Amino acid sequence: MSLLNALRAPLLALVSCSSLVYANLEPDPLFIVEQLKSRADRHVVTVSDFSIPAATDGRVHIIDTDTGDYLGMFSTGYWYSGVNLPRTENILVSPETHFSRSTRGERIDVVSFYDGDTLEFQGEVSIPPKRFTPVKMQGTSLITADDRFLVVLNHTPATSVSVVDFVARRFVTEIDISGCFNIYPTGDRSFLSICGDGTFLQITLDDQGQLSSLQKTDTLFNALADPLSVSGVQDGKSWHFISQKGFFHSFLTDGKQLIANEPWSLFNDKEREEDWRISGLQHLAVHQQSQQAYVLVHQGPPESFEDPGTHIWVYDLASGNRINEIELERMAISIAVSQDSQAQLYSIAANFNLPFLFQMYLYLMEGEKSLEKHLKLVLDVYELNSGEFLRSIDEIGNYPSYIQVWPATVKAESND
Amino acid sequence: MNNNWLDLWLEKRTRQAARMTSRRSVIRGIGSLLVGAGAYPLLPVWRNSAQADPAGDADPGDPQNCDYWRYCAIDGFLCACCGGKVNTCPPGTIMSPVTWLGTCRNPSDGKDYIISYNDCCGNSPCGRCMCNRNEGDTPAYLPATSNNINWCTGSSADIAYNCSTAIILGIDE
Numbered sequence: 001m002s003l004l005n006a007l008r009a010p011l012l013a014l015v016s017c018s019s020l021v022y023a024n025l026e027p028d029p030l031f032i033v034e035q036l037k038s039r040a041d042r043h044v045v046t047v048s049d050f051s052i053p054a055a056t057d058g059r060v061h062i063i064d065t066d067t068g069d070y071l072g073m074f075s076t077g078y079w080y081s082g083v084n085l086p087r088t089e090n091i092l093v094s095p096e097t098h099f100s101r102s103t104r105g106e107r108i109d110v111v112s113f114y115d116g117d118t119l120e121f122q123g124e125v126s127i128p129p130k131r132f133t134p135v136k137m138q139g140t141s142l143i144t145a146d147d148r149f150l151v152v153l154n155h156t157p158a159t160s161v162s163v164v165d166f167v168a169r170r171f172v173t174e175i176d177i178s179g180c181f182n183i184y185p186t187g188d189r190s191f192l193s194i195c196g197d198g199t200f201l202q203i204t205l206d207d208q209g210q211l212s213s214l215q216k217t218d219t220l221f222n223a224l225a226d227p228l229s230v231s232g233v234q235d236g237k238s239w240h241f242i243s244q245k246g247f248f249h250s251f252l253t254d255g256k257q258l259i260a261n262e263p264w265s266l267f268n269d270k271e272r273e274e275d276w277r278i279s280g281l282q283h284l285a286v287h288q289q290s291q292q293a294y295v296l297v298h299q300g301p302p303e304s305f306e307d308p309g310t311h312i313w314v315y316d317l318a319s320g321n322r323i324n325e326i327e328l329e330r331m332a333i334s335i336a337v338s339q340d341s342q343a344q345l346y347s348i349a350a351n352f353n354l355p356f357l358f359q360m361y362l363y364l365m366e367g368e369k370s371l372e373k374h375l376k377l378v379l380d381v382y383e384l385n386s387g388e389f390l391r392s393i394d395e396i397g398n399y400p401s402y403i404q405v406w407p408a409t410v411k412a413e414s415n416d
Numbered sequence: 417m418n419n420n421w422l423d424l425w426l427e428k429r430t431r432q433a434a435r436m437t438s439r440r441s442v443i444r445g446i447g448s449l450l451v452g453a454g455a456y457p458l459l460p461v462w463r464n465s466a467q468a469d470p471a472g473d474a475d476p477g478d479p480q481n482c483d484y485w486r487y488c489a490i491d492g493f494l495c496a497c498c499g500g501k502v503n504t505c506p507p508g509t510i511m512s513p514v515t516w517l518g519t520c521r522n523p524s525d526g527k528d529y530i531i532s533y534n535d536c537c538g539n540s541p542c543g544r545c546m547c548n549r550n551e552g553d554t555p556a557y558l559p560a561t562s563n564n565i566n567w568c569t570g571s572s573a574d575i576a577y578n579c580s581t582a583i584i585l586g587i588d589e
Contacts, residue, residue, distance in 0.1 A: 053493070053543030055577065079566060079575060103540055103576035133566040133575050134556055135491065157514055157559065157570050181557035196557045227555050303488075303551040 034072070035117050039408040042066055043344050045336070046092070046404045047379060048082040048137055049397035055079045056102055060092065061396045062119070062406070065344055065381045068391045072119050076112070078103070082137035082402050086147045086166075090116030090409040093166060095141045095152045097131050111150055111164050116409065125169055127162040130154035132181075136281050137402040139182025139194070139230045146188040149209050153183050161193075163209045172209035177201055182230040184239055186253045192239070194230065198223040200251070200258055220260040221249060229278065233293075235286045235317075242266065242284050242295060244305055246277055248320065264320035266295055266313065275299045279309030281401055282334035287343055287384065291317040294345065296335050308333050308350055312387075326387035329380055336403035343384035346403050351378045351394065379403070476524045479582075482547035486531050489518025489551050491563035492580035495536055497545035503583045505536035511581070512537050512571040516562055518552055519588050528588040532581075537568035539578045 047061040058080025062071040076083070077096040084093040092114040100106040109131045110124040132140050132155035141152045143166075150164040154174070159181055163172040177183075180195035186202075189212065193201040198219040206212040221228055221243070228241040228249060241249045243263070250261040267276050276299055283296040296309035308331035314324035332347035352359050352374050362370045378394040477484035479502035480494060486502060487494070499506030512535040519528050554561045568577045 053541035055541050079577070097575065099574075099576070104538065104573070107574050132556075133569065135564040136556075155556075155565070155569055157565075181555070181559075194555075194557050196559075223558060227558060230555050230557075303549065303553070306548065306550050306553075 033118075036062070036071055036119065039406060041408075043338055043340075044071070044406045045338075045346060045379070046083055046085065046406050047348070047396055047400040048076075048080060048402040048404070049400040050080045050135075050137070051398040054398055056099075057398070058096070059397050060094065061400060063379060063393055063396070065346065065379070065391075065393075068381070068393050070393060070396070073397075074114055074119050074121070079133040080137075081132065081134060081140040083404070084141055084143050084150060085404060085406050086143055086409075088147045088410055091122065092116060092119075093143065093150055095127070095131055095150070097129070097133070111152065111166065113166070113169070123169060125164050125166070125171055127152060127164060127171055128154065128174055130156050130160065130162070132159075135401075136230055138282060139184055139232060142183050142185040142191055144185055144188055144191065144205070148188070149205060151183055151185075151191060153181065155181075161203075163205065165209050173211065175203065175211050175214070177203070177214075182232075184232055184234065186237075186239075190253075192251075192253070192258070194228065194232075196223055202253075202256075202258060217258050220251065220258065221263075229283065231282050231284050233284050233286045235288050240284065240286060240293065240317075242278055244278070245302075246272075248293070248295075248315070250317075266297070266315070266322075275301065277302070278305050279307055280333040280335075281306065282336065282348075282403065283309065285335050285337040285345075286317070287337050288339055289341065292323070293317055294335060294337055296332060296347075298331070309335075312345070312347075324387070326382065329382075329389045329392075330378070332380070333377070334401055334403055336405060337384055338405045339407070344390070345382040345384045345387070346405075347380045347382070348377050348400055348403060349380045349392075351376050351392070353394075377401075474524055475522070480545060482545065482549065484582075485520055485522055486529070486582035486584070487547050488520035488549055489516070489531065489553055489561070489563060490533050490580055490582060491548045491550065491553070492533070492535065492546070493542040493578070494545035494547050495542075495579040495581045498536075498542035498579040500536060500579065500581065503581050505581065506539075506542070506578060509536040509538040509578045510571060510573050511535075512567050512569075514570050515567045516565065517560055517585070518563075520551070530585040530588050532583045532585050533563065533567075534581050534583060535567040535571075536578045536581065537571045538573035538576050541577055542579045544579075 043065040049059040051057045056078050058076040059073050060083045061073045077098040094112045098108050107129040109127045109129040112124045113122040132153040150166045152162045154160045160174050160176050165172050177193045180193040180201045182194050184192045189205040198221045200217045202215045204212040226243045226245045228243050232239050232241045239251045246266040247263040249263045252259045279296045279298045285294040293315045295313050297313050298310045312326040316323050330349035332349040334348040336346045338344045378392050380392045381390045479496035496502050505511050515534045518531045520531050521528050553563050556562050566577050568575050
């Protein structure tokens with residue numbers, strides 16, 4: 001009996017077993033499209049991406065930061081500057097610019113509405129073709145506190161705002177805000193605009209969205225000596241800003257008056273001597289429950305205030321004392337925090353997708369420029385209290401820069 | 417330096433590696449990389465980046481390099497890398513009439529020059545030679561010195577941004 005004959009029986013048995021284990025797959029159903037799951041008890045963020053240098057391809061990315069799953073995206077046109085997330089309706093509201101011929105032809109500015117479950121386009125409202133197109137997205141559009149009006153900042157280079165009633169889904173009016181720029185919501189019918197002379201405009205709308213009052217504050221900061229960054233953060237009735245030279249400014253609003261608190265320094269004398277300063281584009285976040293502020297910082301010369309940050313310094317808002325610091329896994333340009341008790345910290349970080357030794361080789365042999373070509377921006381997730389690094393999500397578009405936490409929709413309060 | 421963050425990043429990575437090995441071995445490793453660099457055929461790249469100034473002694477530096485003195489307050493793609501020159505736009509674009517200003521010191525004569533960073537408009541962003549330096553940069557609400565604004569706004573090509581020039585307007589007296 002040859003060896004082959006001896007092995008034939010067990011080989012046949014093995015083959016027949018294999019066919020039993022790997023039964024034929026059933027045909028898949030066609031045309032199934034996923035929907036987003038409820039955001040209740042989950043951490044979900046949107047990341048707005050102006051997609052430079054492919055500026056016609058703006059995007060909003062939606063990411064589950066508990067699992068690291070990329071949930072979906074939608075396209076938002078030319079030189080995007082950020083999505084708006086209503087509190088009481090499960091939609092995403094997106095001021096957009098589109099050209100009829102890619103980068104030429106008729107310019108059409110719209111406010112588009114996307115379903116919060118399916119991400120399907122629901123409809124749009126035309127607005128004047130004047131939408132502001134900056135690098136820093138914060139303060140370029142807002143939703144009033146009662147989820148009734150959307151306000152979009154315009155720049156032609158004269159400045160104005162367009163008001164959209166997004167319940168009735170119609171354009172209402174344009175309001176001139178000459179000398180002032182970025183806008184921040186303060187109440188059901190009111191918002192602020194920051195001005196080049198160190199004042200704020202306080203703008204109030206009536207119930208139809210028309211201008212009700214426009215009032216300028218006294219000078220509240222020194223715009224020429226130490227301008228405030230436009231990366232402001234709302235905290236109840238306060239708005240917090242940090243200045244280019246590292247001072248923390250808070251403004252309390254009651255809808256009628258704006259009261260400036262005494263600014264305090266983020267850095268002591270020694271830290272200033274060591275060149276610690278603010279970093280990146282979206283560099284301030286506040287966890288409201290714990291009343292702690294998170295500031296993205298690094299060491300560098302004065303003109304490096306937009307360079308990526310290496311650390312996040314944590315401050316107690318009541319005392320202004322620094323109470324903690326988080327050394328980031330990767331240097332970051334933007335940060336945000338969620339507001340729940342199991343809060344997370346997010347950063348858009350610079351990742352060189354190469355082995356470290358190869359990175360060193362490129363840096364030493366070809367200089368830093370060659371290394372920069374391998375830089376990709378990723379979303380890093382940390383546990384807020386401990387600063388422990390949890391996970392990273394890569395391949396999120398071309399130039400993601402603005403993180404917004406997207407909590408579950410809450411029921412609208414009754415107007416009765 | 418505007419690119420100081422890269423040095424910081426390398427420092428951080430070195431620290432991270434040091435946690436896994438010993439600090440001394442990392443220093444030795446970096447040292448051996450430096451010593452070994454001379455053996456690699458890529459050295460001409462270094463020489464290229466250190467080549468003599470093509471613009472002459474009065475206007476020193478390479479307009480295709482972000483370190484060029486006129487770019488002290490720029491944020492954008494360098495037109496000199498995109499088919500234009502330091503003070504001209506690439507074919508198929510137009511120059512924006514409204515822009516932002518910087519004040520940059522010419523290392524050759526030690527004088528401060530007012531630089532106008534007119535954007536070139538009408539195509540997609542060029543995508544070459546991104547350069548972000550922020551000397552004197554201000555927020556958008558101080559627009560005359562703000563590089564965070566798409567300054568193609570208001571041009572006849574509208575907001576289609578391609579690249580940024582750096583044009584001498586005069587000496588800051």
